[in-house]
Amino acid sequence: MEKRTRFHKPDREKRGLSVKVHNNNVAKALQKLKRMIQNEGLNQELRRRQFYEKPSEKRRRIKNMAVKRWQRKRREIEENWYK
Helix, strand or coil: CCCCCCCCCCCCCCCCCCCCCCCCCHHHHHHHHHHHHHHHCHHHHHHHHCCCCCHHHHHHHHHHHHHHHHHHHHHHHHHHHCC
16 A cells, blocks of 8 residues: 655646747746736735735626626617618
């Protein structure tokens, strides 16, 4: 019987963002990584989690985001309606 260590997870898949560097072009790889981070929204998430957010503030923020989404969708529908 194989002895298992306490924190060892054998078939665990790596998670997260990664970029391969080709031809020692670190600058281009860094640009790709920054673009991936921006597309994933990690900067906003980190900035938001930097300080504690009260539950009432969180509800207000989520509601405002929903209102903005709805306004954007309504504007797109109105633009397509007149075409």
